[in-house]
Amino acid sequence: MDLLDRYLAAVAALLPKDQREDIVAELRDTLLNRMEEKEAEQGRPLTAAEREAVLKAFGHPIAVAGRFGTTRALIGPEIYPFYMFGVKALLVVAAVVSAIPAVITVITAPGQAPGVFAQFLSSFISAAFTMIGVATVLGFAIERGWIPLDGLTNWKVADLPRLDALGATGKGFGRKGPNRRRFEALLEVILTTLFVLWWTGVVPAPWSNRVTDSDMVLQPASIWATLYWPLLAWAGVQLVSSLIGLLRPGWVRVRAALEVVCGLAGLALAVVLWRAGRIVVVAPLDGVEPRTDAIAGLQTALDLSLHLTATVMMVVLTVKVAVELWRLFRGDRPSVSAVA
The missing domain is CATH 1.20.140 (Butyryl-CoA Dehydrogenase, subunit A; domain 3)
Structure with a gap:
């Protein structure tokens, strides 16, 4: 088995069985064309080291299989904006929940004030990581359809809030952005x-x-x-x-x-x-x-x-x-x- 066959066998082992033959055939043609182009440039057959260089330049078998396999993003591009909005909201919640006992400590026990920031930081980091983890698990489940969200697809333009043209300028009462x-x-x-x-x-x-x-x-x-x-x-x-x-x-x-x-x-x-x-x-x-x-x-x-x-x-x-x-x-x- 030459280098090309060994390379393609490594890629094939990582591909879905129903697509393996077609993808390997496509990769073989692509790689043979590249080697032939390289031989045409140099006017001679490639050595074993040069053939290996062509294969290495094409990519590691795991990376190549990932291009053609059925791997999916943890959270896809359609869900990601909602995911990020939720994460930001949860971080605000974590900050508020962590700040409340810290503020109360400062008011009721001023002598403990020096350690309040460390208390707040420790509580916030713990709560933030927990909430981000929960949001990520929910996003993963939504991405794979385990949690259906019809509201994301059945929305109506008529249900969107009306935004004044002056909203961004801060003029008038209550001119705040929707977020x-x-x-x-x-x-x-x-x-x-x-x-x-x-x-x-x-x-x-x-x-x-x-x-x-x-x-x-x-x-x-x-x-x-x-x-x-x-x-x-x-x-x-x-x-x-x-x-x-x-x-x-x-x-x-x-x-x-x-x-x-x-x-x-x-x-x-x-x-x-x-x-x-x-x-x-x-x-x-x-x-x-x-x-x-x-x-x-x-x-x-x-x-x-x-x-x-x-x-x-x-x-x-x-x-x-x-x-x-x-x-x-x-x-x-x-x-x-x-x-x-």
Whole structure:
């Protein structure tokens, strides 16, 4: 068996049986033509080393078989853009989920702040790799048809959101690109879901109620028992609004109406909290002699912070309601420049 036969036999061993003979015959003709051209250039028959050089230049048998075999990409070009969009969204989720406990640690335990970045980085890397792995497995399954996605092929142009011509310039209220809107809606869904899970007691609070480096604890004031169901209802409406922004961005008026409801409800809650004057009660640890002056000083500072925060919330929510009312009135009508 000469070099050509050995080369073709190595390639054939890696090819599908039903196509092996045809592909090997095609490769033989191609390689013989190249050797004949080389002989014509030099005016003599090729030596064994020169014939081997021609075969090596053509490629390793594994690479050649890959050109003609039935190998498929892990994630094909049609699925890849959706895969990358999903990976970016999941990375944002990983960053937010990792940042929440880090921020809480900085607020509740300033003494542990130096190690917060390392904590965030470790958590983010772990969550990111896990989410990317899950996305890759799903993309692989979708690419091979194991998970059918009719929505990718049965979409309609009429279902796409209307984008104003001024959207990219940032002029006017809410002039944001569609990707940015979807990311913001996704973050809202995540944060609202986490709040609902914590508020209903499904997930424990990721922070301690003990004041750092002291013998005092913070306990919820009685106002929270009164606001339990109103806050849960507000979170439910906000979650629905965020899901619409994520899944149906073209429903501009529907989401604007829900955001108006959320804004007015939030404004009412801020007023109730401002009038209550106290959302947490400072108390000594069990079995510890209470330090009246320290407790009173911390309680006064917290009550003052509540009034300032509630005032800012009322101003921000008032502006939010005004913006959403404008969007509700305007809806998704095309701008003059877009029509032109």
